[in-house]
Amino acid sequence: MTGNHVLLLLFPAMVNAWAESQPDQYQANVPKTIVELQQFRETTSIPIGSKGGKESTATLINLNPAINAWFLLEIGWGNGRPETAYHLENPKPRSTRILLDQKNPSGLSIMEGATRYSCNLFGDSPNALERGKASSLVFYPLCEGRLYLRNPATGHRTTLEAAVEFLREHVWGGEKIVNLGHILMGDVHRETGTLEPGTLAAAGARHTDSGDLPLPASIDSQYTNRLLTSANLGIDLEGPPRTGMLPGAWYPVLGNPGVYASILQPNLIEPSILGSYRNHVNGLDSVEAPALCYLVAFDLDRFDLGYALGTAHPNVGWSEEALPQVRSAGLPGPDGISSISPLVATGLLSPQYAPRTIATFTGGFKRTQGAFKFGDLALRNHGSHYGFLENGVVFSKLQPGLATVFVLNDGSIGMKTWTDRDDALLPKIEHARQNGVSIIESGVPGPLVNRWGAGNWSGSAEGTLRTLRSGAAVQTNGRKRFLIYAVFSDATPSAMARVFQAYRCDYAMLLDMNALEHAYLAIYRRSGSRMFVDHLVKGMNIWEKSSSGEVIPRFLGLSDNRDFFYVMRRENKP
Numbered sequence: 001m002t003g004n005h006v007l008l009l010l011f012p013a014m015v016n017a018w019a020e021s022q023p024d025q026y027q028a029n030v031p032k033t034i035v036e037l038q039q040f041r042e043t044t045s046i047p048i049g050s051k052g053g054k055e056s057t058a059t060l061i062n063l064n065p066a067i068n069a070w071f072l073l074e075i076g077w078g079n080g081r082p083e084t085a086y087h088l089e090n091p092k093p094r095s096t097r098i099l100l101d102q103k104n105p106s107g108l109s110i111m112e113g114a115t116r117y118s119c120n121l122f123g124d125s126p127n128a129l130e131r132g133k134a135s136s137l138v139f140y141p142l143c144e145g146r147l148y149l150r151n152p153a154t155g156h157r158t159t160l161e162a163a164v165e166f167l168r169e170h171v172w173g174g175e176k177i178v179n180l181g182h183i184l185m186g187d188v189h190r191e192t193g194t195l196e197p198g199t200l201a202a203a204g205a206r207h208t209d210s211g212d213l214p215l216p217a218s219i220d221s222q223y224t225n226r227l228l229t230s231a232n233l234g235i236d237l238e239g240p241p242r243t244g245m246l247p248g249a250w251y252p253v254l255g256n257p258g259v260y261a262s263i264l265q266p267n268l269i270e271p272s273i274l275g276s277y278r279n280h281v282n283g284l285d286s287v288e289a290p291a292l293c294y295l296v297a298f299d300l301d302r303f304d305l306g307y308a309l310g311t312a313h314p315n316v317g318w319s320e321e322a323l324p325q326v327r328s329a330g331l332p333g334p335d336g337i338s339s340i341s342p343l344v345a346t347g348l349l350s351p352q353y354a355p356r357t358i359a360t361f362t363g364g365f366k367r368t369q370g371a372f373k374f375g376d377l378a379l380r381n382h383g384s385h386y387g388f389l390e391n392g393v394v395f396s397k398l399q400p401g402l403a404t405v406f407v408l409n410d411g412s413i414g415m416k417t418w419t420d421r422d423d424a425l426l427p428k429i430e431h432a433r434q435n436g437v438s439i440i441e442s443g444v445p446g447p448l449v450n451r452w453g454a455g456n457w458s459g460s461a462e463g464t465l466r467t468l469r470s471g472a473a474v475q476t477n478g479r480k481r482f483l484i485y486a487v488f489s490d491a492t493p494s495a496m497a498r499v500f501q502a503y504r505c506d507y508a509m510l511l512d513m514n515a516l517e518h519a520y521l522a523i524y525r526r527s528g529s530r531m532f533v534d535h536l537v538k539g540m541n542i543w544e545k546s547s548s549g550e551v552i553p554r555f556l557g558l559s560d561n562r563d564f565f566y567v568m569r570r571e572n573k574p
Helices: 004-010 021-027 128-134 160-172 174-185 351-356 419-429 493-502 537-541
Strands: 043-049 054-064 070-076 080-090 096-100 107-112 115-120 139-142 147-150 193-195 228-231 261-263 291-301 303-308 355-361 389-390 391-395 404-406 413-417 429-434 438-441 467-477 480-491 507-513 521-529 528-536 545-548 550-551 564-569
Touching: 043 096, 070 096, 070 413, 080 128, 128 139, 128 147, 139 193, 160 351, 228 528, 261 355, 291 528, 303 389, 303 429, 351 355, 351 564, 355 507, 389 550, 413 467, 413 507, 419 429, 438 467, 438 493, 467 493, 480 493
Parallel strands: none
Antiparallel strands: 043 054, 054 070, 070 080, 080 147, 096 107, 107 115, 139 147, 193 228, 261 291, 291 480, 303 564, 355 521, 355 564, 389 391, 389 429, 404 413, 404 429, 438 507, 467 480, 467 507, 521 528, 545 550
Protein backbone atom coordinates (compact mmCIF):
# COMPACT_ATOMS: atom_id res chain seq x y z
CA MET A 1 0.00 0.00 0.00
CA THR A 2 1.46 3.37 -1.00
CA GLY A 3 1.63 6.44 1.19
CA ASN A 4 -1.01 8.06 -1.01
CA HIS A 5 -3.44 5.23 -0.28
CA VAL A 6 -2.71 5.61 3.43
CA LEU A 7 -3.57 9.28 3.11
CA LEU A 8 -6.90 8.44 1.50
CA LEU A 9 -7.75 5.96 4.27
CA LEU A 10 -6.73 8.29 7.08
CA PHE A 11 -8.41 11.45 5.86
CA PRO A 12 -11.15 10.52 3.36
CA ALA A 13 -13.29 13.55 4.23
CA MET A 14 -10.46 15.99 3.58
CA VAL A 15 -9.18 14.59 0.29
CA ASN A 16 -10.68 15.78 -2.92
CA ALA A 17 -11.25 12.66 -5.01
CA TRP A 18 -9.10 12.26 -8.09
CA ALA A 19 -10.59 14.75 -10.46
CA GLU A 20 -11.31 13.18 -13.82
CA SER A 21 -10.80 16.60 -15.34
CA GLN A 22 -7.11 16.79 -14.37
CA PRO A 23 -5.82 14.91 -17.46
CA ASP A 24 -8.25 16.97 -19.53
CA GLN A 25 -6.87 20.17 -18.01
CA TYR A 26 -3.36 19.01 -18.88
CA GLN A 27 -4.30 18.29 -22.48
CA ALA A 28 -6.61 21.26 -23.10
CA ASN A 29 -5.38 23.83 -25.59
CA VAL A 30 -6.53 26.74 -23.41
CA PRO A 31 -4.92 29.24 -21.02
CA LYS A 32 -4.26 27.59 -17.65
CA THR A 33 -2.21 27.81 -14.48
CA ILE A 34 0.97 25.91 -13.69
CA VAL A 35 -1.11 23.86 -11.22
CA GLU A 36 -3.62 22.86 -13.89
CA LEU A 37 -0.68 21.62 -15.97
CA GLN A 38 0.01 18.97 -13.29
CA GLN A 39 -2.31 16.10 -14.19
CA PHE A 40 -1.20 13.80 -11.34
CA ARG A 41 -1.62 16.27 -8.48
CA GLU A 42 -3.45 15.42 -5.25
CA THR A 43 -5.20 18.08 -3.17
CA THR A 44 -6.31 18.21 0.47
CA SER A 45 -7.97 21.06 2.39
CA ILE A 46 -8.73 21.73 6.06
CA PRO A 47 -10.10 24.70 8.04
CA ILE A 48 -7.42 26.43 10.12
CA GLY A 49 -9.34 29.09 12.07
CA SER A 50 -10.65 32.55 11.31
CA LYS A 51 -9.36 35.98 10.41
CA GLY A 52 -11.52 39.10 10.74
CA GLY A 53 -14.56 36.93 11.16
CA LYS A 54 -13.81 34.95 7.99
CA GLU A 55 -13.06 31.25 8.09
CA SER A 56 -9.65 30.38 6.73
CA THR A 57 -8.69 27.27 4.79
CA ALA A 58 -5.37 25.59 4.10
CA THR A 59 -5.03 23.66 0.85
CA LEU A 60 -2.03 21.39 0.25
CA ILE A 61 -1.31 20.27 -3.30
CA ASN A 62 1.14 17.43 -3.82
CA LEU A 63 2.14 18.30 -7.38
CA ASN A 64 3.23 14.76 -8.26
CA PRO A 65 2.66 12.09 -5.56
CA ALA A 66 4.91 9.54 -7.31
CA ILE A 67 7.83 11.95 -6.87
CA ASN A 68 6.55 13.48 -3.60
CA ALA A 69 9.04 16.36 -3.63
CA TRP A 70 7.15 19.59 -4.35
CA PHE A 71 4.02 20.96 -2.70
CA LEU A 72 1.99 24.11 -2.99
CA LEU A 73 0.36 25.32 0.24
CA GLU A 74 -2.44 27.83 -0.33
CA ILE A 75 -4.11 29.87 2.42
CA GLY A 76 -7.58 31.27 1.71
CA TRP A 77 -9.82 33.53 3.77
CA GLY A 78 -13.42 32.71 2.99
CA ASN A 79 -13.66 34.13 -0.53
CA GLY A 80 -12.91 30.85 -2.25
CA ARG A 81 -9.60 32.07 -3.65
CA PRO A 82 -6.14 31.58 -2.13
CA GLU A 83 -4.72 34.74 -0.66
CA THR A 84 -1.19 33.45 -0.21
CA ALA A 85 0.67 30.51 -1.74
CA TYR A 86 3.88 28.90 -0.55
CA HIS A 87 6.12 26.56 -2.57
CA LEU A 88 7.34 23.82 -0.21
CA GLU A 89 10.01 21.20 -0.81
CA ASN A 90 10.22 17.82 0.88
CA PRO A 91 13.96 17.08 1.34
CA LYS A 92 13.33 13.36 1.86
CA PRO A 93 10.73 12.48 -0.78
CA ARG A 94 11.35 8.74 -0.70
CA SER A 95 10.81 8.34 3.04
CA THR A 96 8.70 11.28 4.24
CA ARG A 97 5.05 12.19 3.76
CA ILE A 98 3.63 15.70 4.18
CA LEU A 99 -0.01 15.74 5.34
CA LEU A 100 -2.66 18.24 6.29
CA ASP A 101 -4.26 16.79 9.41
CA GLN A 102 -7.41 18.28 10.90
CA LYS A 103 -6.90 16.25 14.08
CA ASN A 104 -3.52 17.87 14.61
CA PRO A 105 -3.88 21.29 16.29
CA SER A 106 -0.87 22.58 14.35
CA GLY A 107 -2.54 21.62 11.07
CA LEU A 108 0.35 19.87 9.34
CA SER A 109 2.00 16.51 10.04
CA ILE A 110 5.23 15.05 8.70
CA MET A 111 5.44 11.27 8.69
CA GLU A 112 8.84 9.56 8.58
CA GLY A 113 8.02 5.89 8.53
CA ALA A 114 5.79 5.25 11.55
CA THR A 115 6.92 8.44 13.29
CA ARG A 116 4.66 11.47 13.08
CA TYR A 117 5.94 15.01 13.68
CA SER A 118 3.67 17.99 14.23
CA CYS A 119 4.59 21.13 12.33
CA ASN A 120 3.07 24.41 13.45
CA LEU A 121 2.89 26.64 10.39
CA PHE A 122 -0.30 28.55 11.03
CA GLY A 123 -0.01 29.78 14.65
CA ASP A 124 1.77 32.83 16.06
CA SER A 125 2.01 36.20 14.36
CA PRO A 126 3.99 36.35 12.23
CA ASN A 127 3.77 32.59 11.75
CA ALA A 128 6.55 30.35 10.43
CA LEU A 129 5.46 30.75 6.82
CA GLU A 130 5.37 34.53 7.06
CA ARG A 131 8.78 34.62 8.73
CA GLY A 132 10.15 32.35 6.03
CA LYS A 133 8.78 34.44 3.19
CA ALA A 134 10.35 37.57 4.69
CA SER A 135 13.74 35.86 5.02
CA SER A 136 16.64 36.46 2.64
CA LEU A 137 17.25 32.70 2.48
CA VAL A 138 16.46 31.01 -0.83
CA PHE A 139 15.68 27.78 1.05
CA TYR A 140 14.12 28.57 4.42
CA PRO A 141 13.97 25.58 6.82
CA LEU A 142 10.62 24.79 8.41
CA CYS A 143 9.64 22.13 10.92
CA GLU A 144 13.18 21.70 12.26
CA GLY A 145 14.57 21.29 8.75
CA ARG A 146 12.09 18.60 7.69
CA LEU A 147 10.63 20.95 5.08
CA TYR A 148 11.91 23.90 3.01
CA LEU A 149 10.12 27.01 1.86
CA ARG A 150 11.45 28.02 -1.57
CA ASN A 151 11.88 31.78 -1.95
CA PRO A 152 12.47 33.70 -5.20
CA ALA A 153 16.08 34.60 -5.99
CA THR A 154 17.72 36.92 -8.48
CA GLY A 155 19.85 34.84 -10.80
CA HIS A 156 23.43 35.91 -11.44
CA ARG A 157 23.77 37.74 -14.74
CA THR A 158 27.15 38.01 -16.46
CA THR A 159 28.22 40.87 -18.71
CA LEU A 160 27.77 38.66 -21.77
CA GLU A 161 24.32 37.56 -20.66
CA ALA A 162 23.13 41.09 -19.97
CA ALA A 163 24.52 42.36 -23.28
CA VAL A 164 22.86 39.61 -25.30
CA GLU A 165 19.48 40.17 -23.67
CA PHE A 166 19.77 43.94 -24.12
CA LEU A 167 20.45 43.49 -27.84
CA ARG A 168 17.50 41.14 -28.29
CA GLU A 169 15.05 43.15 -26.24
CA HIS A 170 15.99 46.78 -27.01
CA VAL A 171 18.00 47.03 -30.26
CA TRP A 172 16.29 46.79 -33.61
CA GLY A 173 17.77 43.80 -35.42
CA GLY A 174 19.49 42.71 -32.22
CA GLU A 175 19.14 39.03 -33.05
CA LYS A 176 21.18 39.53 -36.21
CA ILE A 177 23.87 41.37 -34.27
CA VAL A 178 24.06 38.52 -31.76
CA ASN A 179 24.31 35.89 -34.48
CA LEU A 180 26.99 37.90 -36.27
CA GLY A 181 28.92 38.06 -33.04
CA HIS A 182 28.70 34.32 -32.69
CA ILE A 183 29.96 33.81 -36.22
CA LEU A 184 32.89 36.14 -35.76
CA MET A 185 33.64 34.77 -32.30
CA GLY A 186 33.06 31.14 -33.21
CA ASP A 187 36.76 30.28 -33.33
CA VAL A 188 37.76 32.29 -30.23
CA HIS A 189 37.86 29.18 -28.01
CA ARG A 190 39.39 26.93 -30.65
CA GLU A 191 42.30 24.90 -29.37
CA THR A 192 44.24 22.29 -31.29
CA GLY A 193 46.70 20.88 -28.77
CA THR A 194 49.99 19.26 -29.77
CA LEU A 195 50.84 15.66 -30.66
CA GLU A 196 54.04 14.31 -29.13
CA PRO A 197 55.72 10.87 -28.96
CA GLY A 198 54.58 8.79 -26.00
CA THR A 199 53.83 5.36 -24.61
CA LEU A 200 50.79 3.83 -22.95
CA ALA A 201 52.70 3.29 -19.71
CA ALA A 202 54.06 6.82 -19.65
CA ALA A 203 50.63 8.29 -20.22
CA GLY A 204 49.04 6.42 -17.29
CA ALA A 205 45.82 6.07 -19.27
CA ARG A 206 42.89 3.68 -19.33
CA HIS A 207 42.97 2.80 -23.04
CA THR A 208 41.25 -0.59 -22.71
CA ASP A 209 37.77 -2.02 -23.12
CA SER A 210 37.65 -3.15 -19.48
CA GLY A 211 34.04 -3.43 -18.32
CA ASP A 212 34.80 -1.25 -15.30
CA LEU A 213 35.83 1.75 -17.39
CA PRO A 214 34.31 3.87 -20.16
CA LEU A 215 35.06 2.66 -23.66
CA PRO A 216 37.96 4.57 -25.22
CA ALA A 217 37.56 6.26 -28.58
CA SER A 218 38.43 4.35 -31.74
CA ILE A 219 41.62 6.06 -32.93
CA ASP A 220 43.58 5.91 -36.17
CA SER A 221 46.34 3.38 -35.47
CA GLN A 222 49.09 5.87 -36.36
CA TYR A 223 48.10 8.00 -33.32
CA THR A 224 47.49 5.37 -30.65
CA ASN A 225 51.01 5.76 -29.25
CA ARG A 226 51.15 9.55 -29.37
CA LEU A 227 50.42 12.03 -26.59
CA LEU A 228 47.97 14.88 -27.03
CA THR A 229 48.63 17.96 -24.92
CA SER A 230 46.23 20.63 -23.74
CA ALA A 231 47.02 23.80 -21.83
CA ASN A 232 43.40 24.37 -20.82
CA LEU A 233 42.22 21.16 -19.17
CA GLY A 234 41.19 22.38 -15.73
CA ILE A 235 40.60 19.02 -14.02
CA ASP A 236 43.35 17.42 -11.95
CA LEU A 237 43.98 13.75 -12.73
CA GLU A 238 45.14 10.88 -10.54
CA GLY A 239 48.77 9.81 -10.74
CA PRO A 240 52.03 11.65 -11.36
CA PRO A 241 52.21 14.85 -13.46
CA ARG A 242 52.17 14.13 -17.18
CA THR A 243 53.07 16.07 -20.30
CA GLY A 244 50.15 14.76 -22.33
CA MET A 245 47.29 12.27 -22.64
CA LEU A 246 46.69 9.47 -25.05
CA PRO A 247 43.96 10.71 -27.42
CA GLY A 248 40.61 9.08 -26.70
CA ALA A 249 41.85 7.32 -23.54
CA TRP A 250 40.26 7.81 -20.10
CA TYR A 251 42.09 9.03 -17.00
CA PRO A 252 40.74 8.85 -13.42
CA VAL A 253 39.87 12.28 -12.04
CA LEU A 254 41.58 13.22 -8.77
CA GLY A 255 39.51 12.80 -5.63
CA ASN A 256 36.35 11.42 -7.27
CA PRO A 257 36.34 7.66 -7.89
CA GLY A 258 34.13 6.77 -10.84
CA VAL A 259 34.84 10.00 -12.75
CA TYR A 260 37.12 9.97 -15.81
CA ALA A 261 38.47 12.58 -18.25
CA SER A 262 39.53 12.34 -21.88
CA ILE A 263 40.59 14.64 -24.74
CA LEU A 264 40.46 14.15 -28.50
CA GLN A 265 40.78 15.87 -31.87
CA PRO A 266 38.28 14.65 -34.50
CA ASN A 267 41.00 14.19 -37.14
CA LEU A 268 42.60 11.45 -34.97
CA ILE A 269 39.51 9.23 -35.18
CA GLU A 270 39.56 5.88 -36.97
CA PRO A 271 39.16 6.64 -40.73
CA SER A 272 36.35 4.13 -41.21
CA ILE A 273 34.26 6.11 -38.71
CA LEU A 274 35.03 9.42 -40.39
CA GLY A 275 33.91 7.94 -43.72
CA SER A 276 30.66 6.40 -42.50
CA TYR A 277 27.07 7.65 -42.82
CA ARG A 278 27.96 10.36 -45.32
CA ASN A 279 24.25 10.96 -45.99
CA HIS A 280 23.80 12.18 -42.37
CA VAL A 281 27.17 13.71 -41.54
CA ASN A 282 29.12 16.41 -43.37
CA GLY A 283 32.85 16.16 -43.90
CA LEU A 284 34.95 18.03 -41.35
CA ASP A 285 36.63 21.22 -42.49
CA SER A 286 40.26 22.10 -41.82
CA VAL A 287 39.33 24.24 -38.79
CA GLU A 288 37.11 21.89 -36.79
CA ALA A 289 38.98 18.67 -37.65
CA PRO A 290 41.94 19.42 -35.31
CA ALA A 291 39.91 21.37 -32.71
CA LEU A 292 40.20 19.85 -29.24
CA CYS A 293 37.24 18.45 -27.38
CA TYR A 294 37.13 17.70 -23.66
CA LEU A 295 35.07 14.90 -22.12
CA VAL A 296 34.12 13.74 -18.63
CA ALA A 297 32.47 10.37 -17.91
CA PHE A 298 30.46 9.48 -14.79
CA ASP A 299 29.97 5.86 -13.74
CA LEU A 300 26.18 5.54 -13.33
CA ASP A 301 26.60 2.74 -10.78
CA ARG A 302 28.01 5.41 -8.47
CA PHE A 303 26.09 8.58 -9.35
CA ASP A 304 22.60 10.05 -9.58
CA LEU A 305 21.57 12.89 -11.88
CA GLY A 306 19.35 15.87 -11.07
CA TYR A 307 18.10 18.92 -12.95
CA ALA A 308 17.06 22.40 -11.84
CA LEU A 309 15.56 25.43 -13.58
CA GLY A 310 17.35 28.75 -13.56
CA THR A 311 15.65 31.79 -12.11
CA ALA A 312 14.79 33.04 -15.60
CA HIS A 313 15.58 30.30 -18.14
CA PRO A 314 14.20 28.36 -19.78
CA ASN A 315 10.90 30.21 -19.51
CA VAL A 316 7.48 28.97 -20.57
CA GLY A 317 6.30 31.48 -23.17
CA TRP A 318 6.49 31.25 -26.93
CA SER A 319 9.84 30.89 -28.62
CA GLU A 320 10.48 33.59 -31.17
CA GLU A 321 11.37 30.75 -33.56
CA ALA A 322 7.79 29.41 -33.54
CA LEU A 323 5.98 30.13 -36.81
CA PRO A 324 2.82 32.28 -36.75
CA GLN A 325 0.67 29.45 -38.09
CA VAL A 326 1.48 27.13 -35.15
CA ARG A 327 0.67 29.67 -32.43
CA SER A 328 -2.81 29.37 -30.94
CA ALA A 329 -4.59 32.67 -30.53
CA GLY A 330 -5.14 33.54 -26.88
CA LEU A 331 -2.50 31.15 -25.55
CA PRO A 332 0.31 32.88 -23.62
CA GLY A 333 2.64 29.98 -24.40
CA PRO A 334 2.60 26.59 -26.14
CA ASP A 335 1.41 24.82 -22.98
CA GLY A 336 -1.15 27.46 -22.05
CA ILE A 337 0.80 29.07 -19.19
CA SER A 338 2.43 32.47 -19.06
CA SER A 339 4.53 31.94 -15.92
CA ILE A 340 5.38 29.32 -13.32
CA SER A 341 4.06 31.44 -10.42
CA PRO A 342 3.36 30.67 -7.61
CA LEU A 343 6.05 28.00 -7.98
CA VAL A 344 9.62 29.22 -7.53
CA ALA A 345 12.65 28.42 -9.67
CA THR A 346 15.74 29.13 -7.56
CA GLY A 347 18.65 28.53 -9.96
CA LEU A 348 20.35 26.97 -6.95
CA LEU A 349 20.96 23.45 -5.75
CA SER A 350 18.66 22.37 -2.91
CA PRO A 351 20.56 22.12 0.42
CA GLN A 352 19.87 18.42 0.92
CA TYR A 353 21.78 17.54 -2.26
CA ALA A 354 24.84 19.74 -1.75
CA PRO A 355 26.87 17.29 0.40
CA ARG A 356 26.55 14.56 -2.26
CA THR A 357 27.02 16.73 -5.34
CA ILE A 358 30.32 16.21 -7.16
CA ALA A 359 29.62 18.08 -10.41
CA THR A 360 27.31 20.57 -12.09
CA PHE A 361 26.95 21.49 -15.76
CA THR A 362 24.74 23.85 -17.72
CA GLY A 363 21.47 22.82 -19.34
CA GLY A 364 20.14 23.53 -22.82
CA PHE A 365 18.86 26.38 -24.97
CA LYS A 366 16.78 29.22 -23.60
CA ARG A 367 13.14 29.19 -24.67
CA THR A 368 14.00 31.97 -27.16
CA GLN A 369 15.77 29.42 -29.40
CA GLY A 370 14.07 26.35 -27.93
CA ALA A 371 11.64 25.58 -30.77
CA PHE A 372 11.78 24.87 -34.51
CA LYS A 373 11.47 27.37 -37.34
CA PHE A 374 12.17 24.94 -40.18
CA GLY A 375 11.41 21.34 -41.06
CA ASP A 376 8.66 18.94 -40.01
CA LEU A 377 9.06 19.60 -36.29
CA ALA A 378 8.32 23.29 -36.86
CA LEU A 379 4.82 22.38 -38.03
CA ARG A 380 3.95 20.00 -35.19
CA ASN A 381 2.85 20.58 -31.61
CA HIS A 382 3.04 24.40 -31.71
CA GLY A 383 6.57 24.25 -33.14
CA SER A 384 7.88 21.47 -30.87
CA HIS A 385 9.09 23.65 -27.99
CA TYR A 386 11.71 21.86 -25.89
CA GLY A 387 10.11 20.32 -22.79
CA PHE A 388 11.42 20.19 -19.24
CA LEU A 389 10.42 18.85 -15.81
CA GLU A 390 11.91 19.36 -12.37
CA ASN A 391 11.01 17.20 -9.35
CA GLY A 392 8.10 15.66 -11.22
CA VAL A 393 6.54 19.01 -12.12
CA VAL A 394 5.83 19.69 -15.79
CA PHE A 395 6.88 23.18 -16.84
CA SER A 396 6.80 22.45 -20.56
CA LYS A 397 5.43 19.23 -22.06
CA LEU A 398 7.84 16.68 -23.52
CA GLN A 399 7.40 16.68 -27.28
CA PRO A 400 7.77 13.69 -29.65
CA GLY A 401 10.75 13.72 -31.96
CA LEU A 402 13.05 15.59 -29.56
CA ALA A 403 16.26 14.44 -27.89
CA THR A 404 15.50 13.90 -24.21
CA VAL A 405 17.52 13.14 -21.09
CA PHE A 406 15.37 12.00 -18.17
CA VAL A 407 15.56 10.58 -14.65
CA LEU A 408 12.89 8.25 -13.22
CA ASN A 409 11.82 8.07 -9.59
CA ASP A 410 13.92 4.92 -9.09
CA GLY A 411 17.04 6.92 -9.99
CA SER A 412 17.53 5.36 -13.42
CA ILE A 413 18.77 7.66 -16.19
CA GLY A 414 17.64 7.51 -19.80
CA MET A 415 18.40 9.35 -23.01
CA LYS A 416 16.29 8.89 -26.12
CA THR A 417 14.22 10.49 -28.85
CA TRP A 418 10.81 11.01 -27.23
CA THR A 419 7.68 9.39 -28.69
CA ASP A 420 3.99 9.64 -27.83
CA ARG A 421 4.23 6.16 -26.27
CA ASP A 422 6.83 7.44 -23.83
CA ASP A 423 4.19 9.65 -22.20
CA ALA A 424 3.34 6.52 -20.18
CA LEU A 425 6.51 7.31 -18.19
CA LEU A 426 5.29 10.76 -17.13
CA PRO A 427 4.00 9.76 -13.66
CA LYS A 428 7.46 8.40 -12.81
CA ILE A 429 9.67 11.11 -14.34
CA GLU A 430 11.57 13.05 -11.71
CA HIS A 431 13.60 15.24 -14.08
CA ALA A 432 13.71 15.72 -17.85
CA ARG A 433 15.20 18.14 -20.36
CA GLN A 434 14.79 18.20 -24.13
CA ASN A 435 17.15 20.00 -26.49
CA GLY A 436 16.83 19.65 -30.24
CA VAL A 437 17.23 16.33 -32.01
CA SER A 438 19.61 13.40 -31.67
CA ILE A 439 23.29 13.58 -32.56
CA ILE A 440 23.74 9.83 -32.02
CA GLU A 441 20.83 7.40 -31.90
CA SER A 442 21.29 3.63 -31.44
CA GLY A 443 25.01 4.14 -31.90
CA VAL A 444 24.86 5.90 -35.28
CA PRO A 445 24.53 9.56 -36.32
CA GLY A 446 21.02 10.97 -36.17
CA PRO A 447 19.15 11.70 -39.40
CA LEU A 448 19.23 15.50 -39.00
CA VAL A 449 22.88 16.02 -37.99
CA ASN A 450 23.77 17.78 -41.25
CA ARG A 451 20.46 19.62 -41.73
CA TRP A 452 20.83 23.07 -40.17
CA GLY A 453 17.22 24.28 -40.18
CA ALA A 454 15.41 21.00 -39.59
CA GLY A 455 17.80 20.14 -36.74
CA ASN A 456 17.62 23.62 -35.16
CA TRP A 457 21.37 23.54 -34.59
CA SER A 458 21.60 27.34 -34.34
CA GLY A 459 24.27 29.45 -36.00
CA SER A 460 23.86 31.87 -38.88
CA ALA A 461 21.14 32.05 -41.50
CA GLU A 462 23.78 30.99 -44.04
CA GLY A 463 24.25 27.73 -42.16
CA THR A 464 27.56 28.57 -40.48
CA LEU A 465 27.46 26.07 -37.64
CA ARG A 466 31.00 25.98 -36.31
CA THR A 467 31.30 27.32 -32.75
CA LEU A 468 31.96 26.17 -29.19
CA ARG A 469 29.35 23.53 -28.30
CA SER A 470 28.54 21.15 -25.45
CA GLY A 471 26.72 17.84 -25.48
CA ALA A 472 25.74 14.85 -23.38
CA ALA A 473 25.74 11.16 -24.16
CA VAL A 474 25.27 7.74 -22.62
CA GLN A 475 27.65 4.87 -23.24
CA THR A 476 27.37 1.19 -22.34
CA ASN A 477 30.35 -1.06 -21.61
CA GLY A 478 29.20 -4.54 -20.60
CA ARG A 479 26.97 -4.12 -17.56
CA LYS A 480 28.13 -0.60 -16.87
CA ARG A 481 26.66 2.64 -18.17
CA PHE A 482 28.36 6.02 -18.25
CA LEU A 483 27.03 9.54 -18.60
CA ILE A 484 29.39 11.60 -20.75
CA TYR A 485 29.55 15.39 -20.91
CA ALA A 486 31.64 16.94 -23.66
CA VAL A 487 32.81 20.41 -24.65
CA PHE A 488 33.89 20.97 -28.26
CA SER A 489 36.16 23.99 -28.63
CA ASP A 490 35.07 24.64 -32.23
CA ALA A 491 32.66 22.24 -33.90
CA THR A 492 29.63 21.66 -36.08
CA PRO A 493 27.08 18.97 -35.17
CA SER A 494 28.91 16.73 -37.64
CA ALA A 495 32.14 16.94 -35.65
CA MET A 496 30.19 16.22 -32.47
CA ALA A 497 28.65 13.17 -34.10
CA ARG A 498 32.04 11.81 -35.15
CA VAL A 499 33.47 12.20 -31.65
CA PHE A 500 30.51 10.57 -29.89
CA GLN A 501 30.52 7.87 -32.57
CA ALA A 502 34.23 7.22 -31.94
CA TYR A 503 33.56 6.81 -28.20
CA ARG A 504 30.84 4.26 -29.11
CA CYS A 505 28.02 6.15 -27.42
CA ASP A 506 24.50 4.75 -27.53
CA TYR A 507 22.82 8.16 -27.68
CA ALA A 508 24.02 11.76 -27.75
CA MET A 509 22.43 15.21 -27.84
CA LEU A 510 23.38 18.88 -28.01
CA LEU A 511 23.10 20.98 -24.86
CA ASP A 512 24.21 24.63 -25.19
CA MET A 513 26.75 26.58 -27.24
CA ASN A 514 28.64 29.75 -28.21
CA ALA A 515 30.37 30.59 -24.90
CA LEU A 516 32.22 28.87 -22.06
CA GLU A 517 29.52 30.19 -19.76
CA HIS A 518 26.96 28.07 -21.64
CA ALA A 519 29.21 24.99 -21.76
CA TYR A 520 30.21 25.19 -18.09
CA LEU A 521 31.13 22.11 -16.04
CA ALA A 522 32.63 22.14 -12.55
CA ILE A 523 33.77 19.17 -10.48
CA TYR A 524 33.94 19.42 -6.70
CA ARG A 525 36.44 17.43 -4.68
CA ARG A 526 36.62 17.55 -0.95
CA SER A 527 39.62 17.21 1.32
CA GLY A 528 38.78 17.42 5.00
CA SER A 529 36.87 20.63 5.57
CA ARG A 530 37.97 22.12 2.22
CA MET A 531 36.27 21.87 -1.15
CA PHE A 532 38.13 22.41 -4.42
CA VAL A 533 36.38 23.52 -7.58
CA ASP A 534 37.88 22.18 -10.82
CA HIS A 535 36.61 23.17 -14.27
CA LEU A 536 36.63 21.11 -17.42
CA VAL A 537 38.17 24.08 -19.25
CA LYS A 538 40.21 26.61 -17.28
CA GLY A 539 38.41 29.67 -18.61
CA MET A 540 35.19 28.53 -16.94
CA ASN A 541 36.47 29.64 -13.54
CA ILE A 542 35.54 33.29 -14.16
CA TRP A 543 31.89 32.47 -13.41
CA GLU A 544 32.62 31.70 -9.79
CA LYS A 545 32.28 34.43 -7.17
CA SER A 546 34.31 34.89 -4.02
CA SER A 547 33.66 36.29 -0.59
CA SER A 548 36.28 36.73 2.16
CA GLY A 549 38.67 34.59 0.16
CA GLU A 550 36.21 31.71 -0.22
CA VAL A 551 34.94 30.56 -3.62
CA ILE A 552 31.17 30.62 -4.10
CA PRO A 553 30.49 28.07 -6.85
CA ARG A 554 27.95 28.76 -9.54
CA PHE A 555 24.74 26.73 -9.05
CA LEU A 556 26.03 25.23 -5.84
CA GLY A 557 26.29 28.42 -3.79
CA LEU A 558 24.98 31.14 -6.06
CA SER A 559 21.58 31.38 -7.75
CA ASP A 560 21.88 31.51 -11.53
CA ASN A 561 19.45 32.52 -14.23
CA ARG A 562 20.31 29.44 -16.36
CA ASP A 563 19.15 25.87 -15.84
CA PHE A 564 21.65 23.17 -14.89
CA PHE A 565 22.25 19.50 -14.14
CA TYR A 566 23.91 18.18 -11.01
CA VAL A 567 25.68 14.86 -10.44
CA MET A 568 25.41 13.33 -6.97
CA ARG A 569 27.28 10.46 -5.42
CA ARG A 570 24.79 7.72 -4.63
CA GLU A 571 24.12 7.16 -0.99
CA ASN A 572 26.18 4.32 0.49
CA LYS A 573 28.60 4.47 -2.45
CA PRO A 574 32.27 5.37 -1.80
